[in-house]
Amino acid sequence: MDLNIYLTFDGRCEEALKFYAQALGGTIGEFHRFGGSPMDDGKMPAEFKNRVMHGRVEANGQILMGSDAGPGQPFQGYKGFTVSVNVPDTAQGMRTFDALAAGGQVTMPFQKTFWAEGFGMLNDKFGVPWMVNCEAQQG
Known part of the structure; x- marks a missing residue:
């Protein structure tokens, strides 16, 4: 599936x-x-x-x-979800975050958190909400 x-x-x-x-x-x-x-x-x-x-x-x-949106189907914006991208390393995470944030609005800068080597949130220039996550390495 x-x-x-x-x-x-x-x-x-x-x-x-x-x-x-x-x-x-x-x-x-x-x-x-x-x-x-x-x-x-x-x-x-x-x-x-x-x-x-x-x-x-x-x-x-x-x-x-x-x-x-097609004829008779008015666009109603985005609410109630976030697109999540998981990346293998922080360098790629920062590149992905910066690329998606271009022209948009950062709601949480890409940074280390207690669960991730890097995590950030943004609304892109189209209004779509995103999270970029690079989980901490298990070891």
Whole structure:
């Protein structure tokens, strides 16, 4: 079984997934647009045709997916969850944290904690909440 994160955006999905691919060292797997899809029944508003109906980023064997909110499905923001990234060492943790924080808001700086060699929290420039964690080495 796989458990994946699926985010919805308000017209910025393509920009966001490209940002995540770069920040996480991943690649864009695919983009499907509303225009030309079965949902494009000739009544779809023109401003939705180029929006992303489904997109995918693959990074280190993990998958992050997303789409733009479709017609009749207003975007309602992000609440009640945080995307968590676990990294193997603090140098990668700091790089990942800084990349995701670019243009966003740091809510807890990346630092050593009682459970981790490095941990930090942020809301990225799209408003998505993230935690970056590098657990303490067992030894």
